Amino acid sequence: MAPSAIPIEPSVEYTQHSDLAAGKIVVKSLNGDKLQNKIKDSTSKQPFDIISSTISFRKPEHQFWWDKTGSQLAELLKYAGYSKAEQYNELLFYGVHIVPELGPTPDENGHLTWKSPQTPDGTPLDLSWEWGLEGKGVIRTSFEPIGPMAGTQQDPFNRFETDTWIKHLDDQGLVTGLDLEWYNHFMATVLPSELERVSMTEKLNFELAPVAGTFVTRDIDRNGPIIKLYIFPGLRAQELGISNLDVVVRAIRSLPAEQYASLRCEPMLEYLHEAAEKWKMDVGIFSFDLISPQQSRLKIYTRAPNTTVEYLMDALMLGGRYDMSMYSEEAIADVKDFWRIFIGDAPSELPSSVERAGPGFYFTVKAGKPTTPKVYISPASFCKDDAEVLKRLRQYFSTRKNADKMLPQMDNYEKALQSIYGDDFLSSTSDIHFYVSCALAKDHLRVVTYLCPQTLAREELARKKRMVIG
Template sequence: MSIARVTRRFEMQAATCRLTKTVSNSFLGELRLGPPATPVPGGGRRSRPQANGSFDPRGGVARQDTRDFWLTLPPAMDATKGRHRGASDRKEPSHLATPVEQEHGQRLISQEEAHVQFGRRHPSRFLTAKHSDAAMPGATTTAAATTDVVSQTHAQGAAANGSLDSKASKLQQPLDVVNSVIRFHNRDHQFWWDKSGPHLAELLAQARYPKADQYSELLFYALHVVPELGPSPDPETGDMRWRSPQTPDGTPIDFSWEWGPGGRGVVRTSFEPIGPLAGTPADPANARETDAWIRHLDAQGLVSGLDLQWYRHFSAAVLPSDVGRVRLDDKLNFELAPQAGTFVTRDISRRGDPMVKLYMFPGLRAQALGAGVSNLDVVTRAVQTLPPDQLEHLNAGPLLDYLHEAATRWGMETGIFSFDLVDPRASRIKIYTRAPATTVEYLLDALSLGGRYDLTAAYSPEALADVKDFWRIFIGEDAPDVMPSGGKERDGPGFYFTVGGGKPASAKVYISPMSFCRSDAEVLQRLRQYFSTRRDAEDMLPQMDNYERALKNIYGTELLESHVGSHFYVSCALQKDQLRIVTYLCPQILAQETAAREARKGQQQQLPQE
């Protein structure tokens, strides 16, 4: 069946199918079709919980959780052929419905039925859904299979009735479809999905992802990211046990848009996994949740090509062995996302498999080691203690030498260390830095690694002109050569340096618009100014229109024009003949919740007192 046909069928929803779940420890987990059943009173059957332990690299089990997710079908619906059965050919399902399910006219399809009817499709995709390690053999299905289940059930079932439900025909957007089949039982999960799911859906749609990919990514986000975003703010006071300094307002999730060729963007998600007890005496430092999430991906086979060799090495070399010994100052609290020192991203690739990247904050270990140890010292030692063959292949020596020079020359500071969770020979490391300098001299020095690389030999004159223009457009002509001290840590423009994969080191620019723009509308104006004066303006301006439309739909014109913070970084990287541009977006969930709460208080104060 073609993707287009699957997509059309998936859109024709008839409001007869629901995905529901049973979860212990408030975790939403991997998709399970027809889990192993045990009898329950009343003739129904209930799944046997499966424990899923997450291993911590420094020893011990990070958490135990049990995850179930049910797919229910309308009564007497044949999942194989999508037709209603008559009384003469009706078959009893292998898992009898519970009294509640009987009351609502639903039935469960069995693990065997799901496996046989819908098969193993696209095993390399992120959304492969499995039982835990203790699950029965052969109990594997995929999101693509789930798409077929829902689409065939609704589309063919409705066709058998001779017409489509008028309301279902209006469910044209993937977010509407996913909302019609997913239901959260946890208030925190529902909050984060309601507030951030539409953001991701809008970006995917305006980036022109195929609808089949939009369904897949939204389902993955709902199943495997939303449950990791931690407790939601108190609806009355706004209090949160855990705020992430990863974004300006503390929202634990952000999105980015890479400006790709052909008018199509590439969307990424980045988030800090937050445990349900983060910020409480039971888990004051949120010290295990990132590891638990990565181990969950690995144990469930959710990421094709996932390799944890460097994860184990750098966890031991970059993170503090005892986070409780670290004394956090204001600078660390601002720079570091989780106090445990990690957050993760995943690229929603248009080619090949999505990739997971891990980000670590060496400042925690540097502080724990005492005076005289810098973040760069921690990173250098971690890299230099790699196995000799991996260190030689990485060829990070020239980059590390330059970073030590730039620390003296420009006051450059190392903030974040990152790497890909793939085979070490294909993986790359990234080192994020910033300095208070704003001059073009500083720009060219960083791009050439202090003159170690000849930029004119590697890049065209047009590409070098582009990067200078980008720098001037976003920093502005009136910026001081050196930013004043005492400002926000994000003030100065920075670079992240990438090396690995058999390629020489390269530098990418990132700039915080909050330091140089008055509003997000001004950021959009400067982006349009840049793209409209490039050689490929004809290709990029339609994408600019789509991007601006997405942001207006997400934030609203009033918010974009009144403040800056939705864009918290704009970035560019030199390529042979042009720049690769990336914009980083904060959903502003907590900021908007605060504004709404203050507005309600103001309205209540204006009410006449009795």
């Protein structure tokens, strides 16, 4: 997209949607020409600097989130190979439509009424990098919309903010192709209907189940953005006294008959029940795209304490129900290598007390397509720090046939993380890479790494240092 195509709306303060944006943001340049002139006149400044000089936030918490996380997104976009025009477009959308949804910041004592269980330190945002085969990455943002009173008596469940944000996108026509049919169906069938019947437990709070029950992602895809919704079925399961899997199965089977039949998902659902017994596999998250049901993908995220290659292959083959003949021997070898490199010498079964321990799978179904299983692993269970995660990623890519394209991307990825976190922090924490993921394609593996900005963790470190100095 050329700079001249960057969308700058005339009513930039979004006063037409007072619940979301009125009073939150002032855009200093009220028309595209002025912003384009800034872009043309700038030879040394980066897109983040230009956007920062174009918009300002009336609330300090919004300025905080923009300064801390917008700069990280900017670094990832730059090193992933996005054009300057694409960087401007994505950063502007992020600043105007996502930053105001990230909620309050910690008070002077480090207290925060709402910490998102989406990430290890409670930051309500994660950023992911999909490793493109041609040397460029695809960056995605994932966040939990947080209401101003979330975690207080007025809004103990942060119940409404996701819905408000989605309806805002729909009302303003901000995402081409946005379709809310499945959104309305699954919000009604996977989230609890009576919150007073749900009691939060420590397990529920950690087990990928924020009490709101949802978070949102926006794929910054090179073909255009896609909005995805993620729902945690644990609260509905507690309300009804059934398993997470049963909640998801009931929701899928209650789709209109034609839609359900087109998914051809019965073999997957049968396997998930089987794997619950065989591997102690548990369902953690249910996800879908907010596009037409004919094009949308359903995803069921699971994990188990087992780490063996036998478990890996059983899940990939859906217990023998899935024909893997479409994949080359090289692709099968790749997924086994990826698994072994990140699992290392871990015991064959991990203790249940280890947070986010077990490697897992997410199973994707789409109308007219076969089910596809994908791997995700929490490196913190197997690597001493994030510097080691980088070493293992490099080990994997350096031994692939397309190493000549992947290693330059690995160099850029390391540069981005060094710029964002610094070498000392990368060597002192294991919570930046909270997941590494891979999926089989015909003759290769598609790899995605999921990054926690560590915004709240680093703020807490800074607060403690100030206390020592003071």
